[in-house]
Amino acid sequence: MNQDILNSGFIPEVICEQLPGGFEDIELLAEELPKVLANEQITDRxxxxxxxxxxxxxxxxxxxxxxxxxxxxxxxxxxxxxxVENVIPIQISKTWYEISQKLDRPPILSYASYALNNWKIADPDKPFDVENISIMQNFLGGVDEDWFIMIHVAIEYEAKEILSNLKSYFLEKNLDQSYLLKALDSIRKINSIMNRMPEKCDPFIYYNRVRPYIFGWKNNPATPDGVIYEGVDAYNGKSQLFRGETGAQSSIVPALDALLGVTHSNDPLREYLDEMRLYMPKEHRELLNGLDEWSNNERTKLNINEESVEIINELIKEVHTFRDKHLEYARVYIYEQSLTNNSNSNIVGTGGTPFMKYLDKHLQETVPAND
Ligand code: HEM
Known part of the structure; x- marks a missing residue:
């Protein structure tokens, strides 16, 4: 596994802001998407x-x-x-498929596109900050859609601190408490960023204007048989079922679970989280698989003193706090909205899980291994 990713976190070092010549029509349509959607011109365009x-x-x-x-x-x-139609026209499907083959993940919107590669610094003269993130691509646009993604990006940006420090401690076996203390400081910052979601992302707007566009075609009542990618020879005219975009495709939490020794017994969300790795960039997927192997075979061999165990338990408590807040958001932003709205009222996540029960189970399982 390439552990070096942990030094820089999961945000790519280079993010392209515009495609070279030959892609002008795609760039233009993407730029005009909010208006095209408002005018219902997408088929024509x-x-x-x-x-x-x-x-x-x-x-x-x-x-x-x-x-x-x-x-x-x-x-x-x-x-x-x-x-809703279940055929993606050849003008999109062929090139989308070709790109997906090169990137080794399915032709569907994933977290890597929605968040990791979708931002730039708004003012390069100012330091990184949630408010200094500019989201490049939108569906409808607006502050709620931007803020929803900005909070994810800010968490990913901060995560390099916790990940690099835990790497030094656990993987490089520098069993010095200072790494754990820096990691603790970082996860507390992550939790304070997480707490800011409601500041500019309203649950009603999220549910009705942001979320509808990020669903996938698997376990979705609107596309029970999946979707045909017109003209893609490899699919031979057969419908494809792919999961939608979700924070469950972020590599941070699975990496923290593995490093801190948090495990989840089998359930549909766990199976789904494993499946989610197919939608992550290849290097992230390989890193997570390597970390799981390390966690199962090497982690218990470390000689960790009692004081450090206490800090590690504090770290796990903070991951618990993250999952607790996250479950609250799943309730307020989706579950409660679904009770008062007629639109997209199927109560599965955008990734397609019956999430309330299982997010809660994963929260309960976020405890020290020896508890
Ligand atoms: C309004 C805010 C949010 C809502 C409503 C929300 C909703 C959900 C839902 C419904 C799932 C279940 C999987 C699915 O079917 O999609 C999920 C999973 C997940 N989300 Fe979020 N999410 C939010 C924000 C975030 C943020 C900011 C992150 C940070 C990266 C995040 C990370 C995750 C992770 C790691 C999982 C997998 C569950 C776990 O390991 O405990 N989510 N989310």
């Missing part, structure tokens, strides 16, 4: 796109941007019309 693009010369960061743009346009096409 997609039909005018060039059928297939040459992606052979794109760098990794350009491929990520291409994946982001095709994913936004693909989801706008699926969920931005009054009547």
């Amino acid at each position: 997609v039909s005018k796109l060039e059928i297939e693009k040459d992606i052979s010369k794109l760098s990794l960061s350009e491929l990520e941007r291409a994946m982001l743009l095709y994913s936004y346009i693909g989801h706008a096409y699926m969920w931005g019309k009054s009547k």
Whole structure:
């Protein structure tokens, strides 16, 4: 496994802001997406796109941007019309599929596109801060949609502190408490960022204007048989079932679980979380699989003194606090909204899980291994 990722966290070092020549029609449609969606012009606009693009010369960061743009346009096409169709037209499907093969994850909007590769610093002369993040691509746009993503990005940005310090302590076996104390400081910062979600993301707006566009086609009553990617030979005309975008595709929490020795007994959410790794960038997926193996085989061999065990338990308590707040958000932003709204009232997450029960179970399991 490439442990070095833990030094910099899961945000890519280079984020492409514009594709090179040849992709002008895609860039333009993506930029105009909020208005195209408001005017219900998505079908017409997609039909005018060039059928297939040459992606052979794109760098990794350009491929990520291409994946982001095709994913936004693909989801706008699926969920931005009054009547849902189960065919993605060839103008989107062919190139989207080609890019997905190069990036080794399915042709669907994933967290890596929605959050990790979708921001820049608003004012480069000012330090990083939640308010200094500028989200590049939107569906409808607006402060609630931006803020929902900004909170995720700010958490990912801070996470490099906790991840790099836990790497030094556990993986490099520098069993010095200072690393754990720095990690504790970092997870507390993460929790204070998490607490800020309601400041500018309103539950009603999230439920009705943000969330509808990020659903996938698996376990979704709107697409019971999945979706056909027109003209993609490898799929042979067969419908595909892929999960939607969700924070469960962030690598932070699974990495923390593995490093801190938190385990979850089998349940549908755990199976789903394992499946979520297929939607993560390949290096993140490989790192998490390597960390799990380390956690199962090497972690208990470490000679950790009692004082350090206490700090590790404090760290686990903070992950518990994170999951507790997260469960509150799942309740307030989705469950309670579903009781008062007629729209998209199926009570599964955007990733497609019956989440309330299992998020709570994972919260209860976030306890020290020897408890
Ligand atoms: C309004 C805010 C949020 C809501 C309503 C929400 C909702 C959900 C839901 C419903 C799930 C279950 C899986 C699914 O079907 O999608 C989930 C999973 C998850 N989300 Fe969020 N989420 C929010 C914010 C965040 C943030 C800011 C993060 C930070 C990266 C995050 C990280 C996760 C993780 C790690 C899981 C997997 C569950 C676990 O390991 O305990 N979420 N989320």
